[in-house]
């Protein structure tokens with residue numbers, strides 16, 4: 001049984017979306033980030049970094065959204081959202097998941113919280129650097145999808161596409177967004193056509209970038 005601690009639209013989105021898409025029974029605990037509900041002693045006991053999400057797996061807390069996405073995909077192998085242990089696509093899947101978590105997600109954190117790395121006095125410069133990094137990664141991903149798409153693994157959708165679309169969504173208020181890249185936009189359209197996307201929006205009360 002899974003319990004997801006989430007905040008609407010946050011890094012929990014990929015986990016929530018996969019729980020719905022895979023039809024895995026779960027409970028939700030909504031956290032109000034503005035009210036700092038993710039910094040209470042009770043929550044810090046589950047997630048010492050004080051970030052969202054946390055996933056309880058049979059009562060045991062787990063951190064890191066990308067790791068949760070892999071775990072859930074693996075929990076229902078018949079859905080095909082992770083290549084099997086003997087598939088030649090397995091390495092490629094891990095490559096993309098780690099690339100997204102290590103190379104694309106961190107500059108988004110910098111963009112959302114520019115004070116953290118650059119300090120208050122340099123927040124604008126920090127934000128500009130983060131945005132440039134995000135676009136460098138988007139450009140590479142778009143080129144890959146143009147040649148080898150429509151999904152990251154070619155013709156088959158995987159949990160890495162769910163992760164990528166969540167990160168693409170976070171660019172929605174930038175002057176240039178992920179949807180300005182044709183092959184990223186094609187991926188977003190394919191992923192948004194999944195019934196689970198609509199269900200996710202209803203459940204989290206989301207409206208932007210529907």
Ligand SMILES: N[C@@H](CCC(=O)N[C@@H](CS)C(=O)NCC(=O)O)C(=O)O
Pocket residue numbers: 009010011012033038050051052053063064065066109
């Ligand atoms: N590497 C973590 C990052 C999580 C993260 O940065 N979450 C953000 C929301 S998207 C958060 O909790 N922000 C509130 C804060 O850091 O105080 C993960 O993927 O789970």
